Each structure stands twice: as C-alpha cells, then as structure tokens.
Amino acid sequence: MCKRSCAFGKVCPLLHREAAAKTFGSAEEGTVAGLKSIARAGVLVAALGLMGGALHADNEPITIGLIIPLSPPGDPTAGQLIRRGAELAIEYYNEKGGVAAGHKLKLSVQDSQGRPEGGVAAYRRLVSEEHAIGVTGFFHSSVNLAANEVAKGMGVPTIGTQTSAAEITSKKYDVAFRTHVIDPVRVSAWLDFITQKGFKRVSLLAETSDYGVGLVDETVKQNQEKNVGLELQPMTFDRSSTDLTPLLLQVKAFKPQLLINIGVGQPMDLMIEQAATLGITPQTAMLISYDAPVRPQFWQLHPKNGAGLYFIAYYSPRQRLSDLGTWFAKAYEDKYKESPVYSSLNGFGDVAILAQAVDHAKSSNPKSIIAALEGGRFTSWAAADVTFPRAEGVYWHNWSPPVLILHYTDANQDWKGAVVVVEYAGTAAK
Amino acid sequence: MISTELIAQSLLAGIIIGVVYALMALGITFIYSIVKMINWAMGEFYMIGSYVQYFLIAQLLGPDLWFIAAPLAAFSVFLFGYFLEPLLIKPMFTAGIERKDDYATVVTIALLLMLRSLATVLSGPYQRNPGSNLPTVMLGPLPESGARLAAAVCGLAVMALFYVLLKTTWLGLAMRAAAQSRFGVQTAGVDIFRMDRIAFGIGVALAGLAGALLAPVFLVYPTNGIVTTTKGFEIIVIGGLGSIPGALIAGLMLGIVESLGASFLAPAYQNAYGFILLLIVLLIRPSGLFGERVRQA
Numbered sequence: 001m002c003k004r005s006c007a008f009g010k011v012c013p014l015l016h017r018e019a020a021a022k023t024f025g026s027a028e029e030g031t032v033a034g035l036k037s038i039a040r041a042g043v044l045v046a047a048l049g050l051m052g053g054a055l056h057a058d059n060e061p062i063t064i065g066l067i068i069p070l071s072p073p074g075d076p077t078a079g080q081l082i083r084r085g086a087e088l089a090i091e092y093y094n095e096k097g098g099v100a101a102g103h104k105l106k107l108s109v110q111d112s113q114g115r116p117e118g119g120v121a122a123y124r125r126l127v128s129e130e131h132a133i134g135v136t137g138f139f140h141s142s143v144n145l146a147a148n149e150v151a152k153g154m155g156v157p158t159i160g161t162q163t164s165a166a167e168i169t170s171k172k173y174d175v176a177f178r179t180h181v182i183d184p185v186r187v188s189a190w191l192d193f194i195t196q197k198g199f200k201r202v203s204l205l206a207e208t209s210d211y212g213v214g215l216v217d218e219t220v221k222q223n224q225e226k227n228v229g230l231e232l233q234p235m236t237f238d239r240s241s242t243d244l245t246p247l248l249l250q251v252k253a254f255k256p257q258l259l260i261n262i263g264v265g266q267p268m269d270l271m272i273e274q275a276a277t278l279g280i281t282p283q284t285a286m287l288i289s290y291d292a293p294v295r296p297q298f299w300q301l302h303p304k305n306g307a308g309l310y311f312i313a314y315y316s317p318r319q320r321l322s323d324l325g326t327w328f329a330k331a332y333e334d335k336y337k338e339s340p341v342y343s344s345l346n347g348f349g350d351v352a353i354l355a356q357a358v359d360h361a362k363s364s365n366p367k368s369i370i371a372a373l374e375g376g377r378f379t380s381w382a383a384a385d386v387t388f389p390r391a392e393g394v395y396w397h398n399w400s401p402p403v404l405i406l407h408y409t410d411a412n413q414d415w416k417g418a419v420v421v422v423e424y425a426g427t428a429a430k
Numbered sequence: 431m432i433s434t435e436l437i438a439q440s441l442l443a444g445i446i447i448g449v450v451y452a453l454m455a456l457g458i459t460f461i462y463s464i465v466k467m468i469n470w471a472m473g474e475f476y477m478i479g480s481y482v483q484y485f486l487i488a489q490l491l492g493p494d495l496w497f498i499a500a501p502l503a504a505f506s507v508f509l510f511g512y513f514l515e516p517l518l519i520k521p522m523f524t525a526g527i528e529r530k531d532d533y534a535t536v537v538t539i540a541l542l543l544m545l546r547s548l549a550t551v552l553s554g555p556y557q558r559n560p561g562s563n564l565p566t567v568m569l570g571p572l573p574e575s576g577a578r579l580a581a582a583v584c585g586l587a588v589m590a591l592f593y594v595l596l597k598t599t600w601l602g603l604a605m606r607a608a609a610q611s612r613f614g615v616q617t618a619g620v621d622i623f624r625m626d627r628i629a630f631g632i633g634v635a636l637a638g639l640a641g642a643l644l645a646p647v648f649l650v651y652p653t654n655g656i657v658t659t660t661k662g663f664e665i666i667v668i669g670g671l672g673s674i675p676g677a678l679i680a681g682l683m684l685g686i687v688e689s690l691g692a693s694f695l696a697p698a699y700q701n702a703y704g705f706i707l708l709l710i711v712l713l714i715r716p717s718g719l720f721g722e723r724v725r726q727a
Contacts, residue, residue: 071550071555072555072651072652076556077556080554080555235697236697236698237692237698237700238698238699238700238701240657241700241701242648242657243447243688243700245443245689246444246689246690246692246693246697249443249693250436250693250697253433253435266557266649266651269557269649270649274575277573277574277575278573279573297556300559301557301559303561
C-alpha cells in the first residue's frame with residue numbers, strides 16, 4: 001500500500017518510492033515474491049494503458065468545465081453566483097493538495113448566454129480543447145438538455161447544477177447527472193402550498209423554454225392525477241418579450257388567487273413590475289418559481305413590489321450543513337462579505353462531487369468517473385450524502401435538495417428572515 | 431366570451447407600447463434618410479442612454495428629477511455619436527470605399543459588439559433599475575405605469591418637436607435637402623460631412639433618449655438594446671425607410687398587432703405577429719407604407 005497520502009492506496013499507479021521500496025526491499029520475500037510484484041506492477045501498468053491514458057501526466061492539472069449563463073438572455077446573476085461557488089471548490093481541493101494523488105484542479109468557465117447552441121459549443125470546446133473530465137454549472141434546462149445530447153456521444157459526464165426539466169435525467173443517459181430539484185418535486189411543493197392556502201384559481205405564466213413548458217405540463221398533470229381540483233389558466237410567452245401586459249390583462253380578467261411566475265431572469269423581473277402596475281398584485285398572490293429573490297440585487301430591482309411575494313428556495317440558513325458546507329459558508333462570507341445562496345452552494349457542491357469522483361475512480365477517464373458517480377456516496381454542502389442511483393424515470397442519476405417556499409412580508413427584508421411557508425423534502429430516488 | 435373591457439385594455443396597451451416602439455425606430459430611420467446607412471449598433475446607443483440615466487438618477491439626481499436626467503442622457507449620447515462619426519462613418523465617403531453598405535454593416539456590427547462587451551466589463555451583466563416615483567395612472571380601463579406613460583408622452587412630444595424642427599428651421603431644410611440628394615445639397619454650399627455628423631449625433635441621441643425614458647420600464651443591462659434593434663428594423667421596413675410619419679404609424683401598428691395577437695390568439699407567438707404584419711405590408715407595398723421607390727442608375 002502506498003504510504004503517501006495517495007488516494008489510490010493499494011493500486012497506486014504512480015508507484016511512489018516508499019511503496020516500491022517495500023515491494024522490492026525485503027530480503028525475506030525472496031526472488032519469487034519480487035518477480036510476482038514486478039508482474040503485478042506490469043499488469044497494472046498495462047491495465048492503465050488499456051484504460052486509454054486514464055491518468056493525467058504527473059503535474060498536469062485536471063480540468064473541470066463550468067457552463068453558466070454570464071450574459072443575457074441567460075440569467076447572468078445566477079451564472080456569477082454558481083461561478084463563485086465553483087471557484088471556491090477548486091480553491092478548497094487545491095489547498096488540500098489536489099485530487100488523485102496530488103493533481104491540481106483547474107476550472108474552465110464558458111458562457112452559454114442561456115442559449116442551447118451556446119451550451120453545445122461550450123461543451124464541445126471543454127471536452128475537445130480543454131480535456132475537461134466533467135462539466136457542470138448548468139442553470140438553464142434547455143442548455144443542459146442540448147449539451148447532454150452531445151455529451152451522449154462525447155462521453156464526458158454532466159451535472160446539472162440548477163436545471164429542473166424532467167428530461168435531463170428521465171432520458172436515462174449514462175452521462176447525465178443532476179443535483180437539483182426536478183419538476184415533479186417543485187410542482188408537488190407548490191401544490192402543497194396551494195392546498196394549504198385554499199386557493200382554487202391559479203394562473204401560470206411561463207416562458208417558452210424547457211423549464212417553463214415543463215413546469216406548466218407537470219402542474220396540469222399533477223392537478224389531474226392528484227385530483228386537486230384547481231381551475232388553471234396556463235399561458236406561455238416568448239423569453240425575449242419585454243411587454244407582458246397583454247398576457248397579464250388576461251390574468252387579471254381570470255381573477256386568480258395565485259399567479260405563478262415561471263420566467264427566468266429578466267422576464268421574471270418584468271412580470272413582477274408589470275403585474276403590480278396592472279393591479280394584479282398584491283391582491284393576487286405571486287409565487288416566483290425559483291430562488292431569484294434571495295439574490296442581493298433583488299430589492300434594488302423591486303424596492304416597492306417585492307414585498308408580499310412568495311418564492312421557491314432550496315436552502316435556508318437554519319438547514320444543517322456538512323463539514324464541507326460549513327467550510328464553504330465561512331470561506332464565502334470571508335471572501336464576499338455576504339451569506340452564500342443556493343446557486344453558490346450547489347456550484348460548490350457539484351465541483352466538489354466531480355473532484356471526489358476522480359478520487360473514487362482513481363482515474364480521470366470519463367467512463368471511470370461515470371462509474372464512480374453512479375456507485376459512490378459524495379459529500380456536498382448539505383448534511384445528507386449525495387448519491388446518483390440508476391433509478392426510475394426522472395429520478396435517474398438525480399439528487400434533490402429540499403424545496404422551501406418562502407414569503408417576503410416586508411420590503412427590503414433579508415431573505416434569511418423570510419417566513420418559511422412550506423418545507424418539502426425532495427426525494428433522491430423512488 | 432371576449433369582454434369589451436379586455437379589448438379596450440389590449441388596444442390601449444398596444445398604442446402605448448407602439449409609441450415607445452416608434453421612438454426606438456425614429457433614430458434609425460433618420461440616420462438612414464441623411465447618411466444613407468443602416469446603423470446596426472442603434473440598440474447599443476439605447477443601452478448607453480439607459481446606463482447614463484441610471485447613473486444620473488441613482489448617483490446624482492434621484493428618481494424625481496428623471497425629466498432632467500433624460501435630456502442629459504440624450505445629450506451625452508449625442509456627443510458620443512457626434513465625435514464617433516468622423517472616426518467610423520465618414521471614411522465610408524472619404525476613403526474611396528466602393529461597397530459602402532458592406533462597410534457600414536461591418537463597422538456598426540463591430541461597434542455593437544464592442545459597446546456591449548464594454549458595458550459588461552464596466553458594470554457587470556446584472557440588471558439595474560433606476561427607479562421611478564411616478565404613480566400608476568388609469569387610462570380609461572387600463573392601469574398604466576407612470577414611467578411607461580411618461581416615456582410614451584415624451585416620445586410623442588419629441589417626435590412632434592423633431593418634425594417641426596425639420597420643417598421650419600434652416601438646419602431642418604438642409605437635412606431634408608441632404609435626404610433628397612447628397613450631391614445636390616453640396617452644390618448649394620452645404621457641408622455634407624458636417625450634416626452627416628449632426629444627423630448621426632441626433633439619430634443616436636433619439637435612441638439614447640428612448641433608453642433613458644424606458645430605463646425604469648425595461649431595466650438596464652448590457653443587452654437591453656436588442657429589442658430596439660429588432661423592433662426598430664421591423665418598424666422602418668413596415669413604415670418605409672427614411673419616413674418619420676411612417677415610423678410612428680408602423681410603431682403603432684406593430685404595438686397593436688402584438689398586443690391583440692397576444693391577448694386573443696396565442697401569447698407565445700407575440701413577437702411573430704409583428705413579422706406576419708411585416709410580410710403582409712411587403713407583399714402589398716414592397717417599399718413600406720410610406721417608403722418611396724428609388725430608381726438607381
């Protein structure tokens with residue numbers, strides 16, 4: 001066994017001197033044992049060769065790819081938050097001496113602009129030019145879905161950081177993994193909320209993306225399957241629309257008790273303002289479909305109309321963190337002088353999972369990393385271990401954090417003080 | 431059953447956004463009429479106007495003085511355009527370039543990319559809101575945001591003022607003459623390059639003014655000019671290149687068609703209705719509603 005703090009232990013492919021000395025140095029072992037050891041080492045070297053150059057050269061860093069939206073029409077704020085987390089994960093592992101017996105990690109960041117074609121180009125670049133061993137950071141479902149189609153052929157695994165469309169995992173691609181809340185869980189959470197509030201008429205205004213359309217379809221489906229009996233008004237709009245007034249006028253005529261805002265980035269912000277102008281909110285409650293209101297910019301954008309909103313969140317400061325998560329929260333606060341939000345936590349967690357997968361796999365070969373991801377238990381920011389079982393349907397290769405629905409009761413309220421209205425435990429697998 | 435109230439509300443909403451669209455397109459059509467080039471970076475001058483407005487309101491004046499900030503923002507954009515024109519546009523006429531349209535396209539697209547990247551570097555990709563204290567106003571059955579209504583009213587006023595200046599002043603006369611014939615106007619002793627410079631400055635200032643007025647409505651971020659570019663070009667094709675009344679009428683038509691289409695057909699295709707309108711107009715009048723056929727040698 002390699003005596004160094006080497007992740008590879010018995011099968012250390014780097015043949016550290018101490019291990020070699022023990023193998024060959026003892027007179028008691030005799031010539032036969034020595035020959036056996038040489039043969040064993042030879043087999044190991046041959047096996048590693050067959051794995052297709054599974055290990056990076058000694059000092060070569062291992063690259064992890066990050067595909068995030070850094071410019072509109074994507075959600076650049078989300079991209080920046082995910083990037084912060086991912087960079088701290090790289091710092092964490094490099095300060096510890098790297099992974100896979102001392103290989104440093106390198107992050108290669110690509111801007112998808114929230115466009116599927118941008119995501120595909122970025123994935124190709126990361127795999128063919130940067131030789132990334134895994135790609136994560138995905139925020140827009142459509143980008144993740146498009147990249148997965150290419151990944152299926154190129155073989156380097158992807159981990160969806162904040163993408164929830166069902167098809168990302170329900171297609172059961174070997175390369176596709178996710179650590180985010182999926183459509184059925186998110187919809188179950190807001191149906192719980194609707195039932196709790198006694199709402200009967202609900203409008204859903206969704207952007208025409210995989211995310212928006214997927215959530216509308218899932219809500220209609222669960223409303224029927226669970227016999228919730230809601231009168232739904234589902235509508236979709238083009239993501240590039242700047243004027244949602246015509247749609248909101250229809251919402252106003254429908255007189256719902258709840259309007260679910262399923263826009264991402266700018267459309268979500270426009271809907272908040274334009275619904276308030278038309279007098280829909282605050283009389284009608286509005287639920288934002290993701291955790292954008294926890295971001296520091298939220299109250300700058302909505303100083304008057306942010307109060308009273310409900311929103312989905314995936315992390316509460318009351319939640320117990322893993323040791324790794326605790327390290328991250330402190331490092332993040334030290335560096336950015338604010339508390340981390342979910343996007344950063346999960347960006348950190350996903351890079352940490354890929355780093356651990358390299359250690360588990362004892363290889364940087366994508367197939368070995370996929371096998372490690374499927375079979376291993378990983379530590380992320382949450383207290384519970386992360387696993388990616390080959391489960392049924394959308395739960396394939398998926399781990400979900402819990403879903404919370406928070407409520408801003410006052411203007412300029414700190415998100416950490418927002419009222420928790422619903423806590424819904426996301427399931428990893430069924 | 432479609433309610434008359436919803437029809438009236440949608441129509442009014444369409445008219446308001448239509449005026450806003452027309453203001454966005456006015457600068458494009460004006461520059462084309464004088465300089466005979468299409469400025470593909472027009473949306474980026476809109477973006478600069480919105481950032482200057484944000485800076486003035488958030489850092490210096492406060493939301494109550496938006497009406498002072500907006501002309502200042504437009505003037506800043508005018509100066510930027512006025513000093514940029516000799517560097518980028520004038521060589522189109524003085525450097526012996528044969529394919530002037532291609533030159534203008536390449537130069538303004540390069541400018542578009544540069545300005546957008548510069549905005550991202552300087553202020554980050556985040557959205558910003560300068561804020562507005564203008565109250566919501568009831569326009570008949572339609573509640574309308576004060577900021578949007580102010581943008582529409584100011585847009586109409588600027589268009590009217592602009593029209594009067596073009597019709598009654600010496601500069602306006604020279605510009606109309608330049609629009610008719612760049613060579614002819616030089617024989618009358620007009621410095622056409624100075625005229626180009628002023629026209630380019632005024633054109634981009636109109637886009638900057640639109641950006642400033644709409645900053646609290648459509649928010650401020652590096653790519654917020656995309657809508658100006660797409661809607662603006664739809665409008666000038668519908669209304670006819672170089673026609674100011676055409677820009678207003680086409681803007682109104684586009685706003686109303688999009689609003690009614692989204693309300694009573696399928697909202698997911700809101701942006702497509704404008705292109706259907708554009709195709710119909712081009713089928714009936716290939717040079718646009720108010721465009722004139724030009725015979726070239």
